[in-house]
Amino acid sequence: MSLALAFRDVGKRFGETRVLEAFDLEVPSGEKLAIIGPSGSGKSTVLRIAMALEGIDTGRVELMGETLWEGTRRPPERELRRLRLQAGMVFQHFNLFPHMSVLENIWRAPVDVAGIGREEAETRARELLSRVGLAERAEAMPDQLSGGQKQRVAIARALAMRPPVMLFDEVTSALDPEMVGEVLGVLRDLADQGGITMLLVTHEMQFAAEIADRVVFMDGGRVVEDGPPSQVIGAPVEPRTRAFLASVLRGADVRAD
Amino acid sequence: MTFDWAYAAAILPALLEGLVITVQATALGMVVALTLGLAMAVVRQGGPRWLGWSVGQFIEFVRSTPLLIQLYFLFYVLPEIGVALSPLATGILALGVHYAAYCAEVYRAGINGVSRGQWEAAASLGFSPWQTWRRVVLPQALPPVIPALGNYLVAMFKDTPLLSAITVMEVLQVAKITGAESFRYLEPLTLVGVMFLALSLAAAQLIRGLERRFGRLGRAA
Structure with a gap:
């Protein structure tokens, strides 16, 4: 199966802060991948690197079979623009x-x-x-x-x-609660229709569990747990995943009160 | 000394001719200032680092030296390096470059007002840098700064009498010559003052109109 996106041993820093460290991720074409994790875990950075809005420091990123980033080398502007056509992005703040x-x-x-x-x-x-x-x-x-x-x-x-790859960066986080549903509905239709590779960074666990083929839990710039939603969200193995989900679900309970 | 209305009427045509030169110098100077200022602001933001830095230094230099010295400098030095411009053209160039430095700062404020998300959205859609400027950034950056640019237009208009120092026959120069010929300065200088007042007020009105028209645009969605 061909890969839509591959991160290979990627390191990325903002100043002194390590955002990604020895980060590996393969996304097969057509997959719907949800990325979850605490804020600051580097999940949005993954999307921004795939969209070529950010470079990397070490490692290599491939988009639709072509090298997008390799170490600190920046592709020429024209090349960057051509590669960007392989991905589309939806932002938190529209x-x-x-x-x-x-x-x-x-x-x-x-x-x-x-x-x-x-x-x-x-x-x-x-x-x-x-x-x-x-x-x-x-x-x-x-x-x-x-x-x-x-x-x-x-x-x-x-x-x-x-674009063959669509990147969704916390697209419901800035919305009033009553508007989340309509946006998730559109994403669901898109997922059902198939054909597009989707990466969703999201805090909507329920939704991620519903539409994702696979869920990745990130913390501290690394993949901590990776598997089908039934595992990562339903029955997480890693203690950090459990702790995160517990805190998110507690938050949801508080909001429901 | 009483105001001689008949004399005022007699010299009015000559003064109006001078006023035409003044308005011409202002209009062309503003065209230079607006385009050169925009180019400098864009290069500062999106050009190579060394070029942006040089432009920044140039702006600082121009804003820190008097327009009159810049005028004299261009008037006396340009011919020495083989650039022969008429006094009026020299004046327009000096006004244009001087005010370009101020306009560049105004543009910069407008450009900084466009959020990073707009640049990123444009990049994610595959826009080239040029398309991003033209379609996304400038249409949002320019409308809010039109009133500020208009204020510089009025300021430049009021600076054009400095061109008399390099023999341009603008309205003040005409008034001085007229006065020297008849030994009457009250009428020509009063008329010149009234002309500036009238045109400045009209321009201010125009700017308020522009403010009403464009003030609303340029907010992020």
């Missing part, structure tokens, strides 16, 4: 372009970057908007949308470039 309509947010990159005709790109943008349930908001500006709607637009925007 990062929609506030000066563009919802529709333009989605068609702009296909037109400017992929060179697709404006008309075709708009048609595709409208299709994507219907898929995320926002067909009637095409002409709205981002600041007229709720958080959940913004995030659904952001998903559509990333999908418009048709």
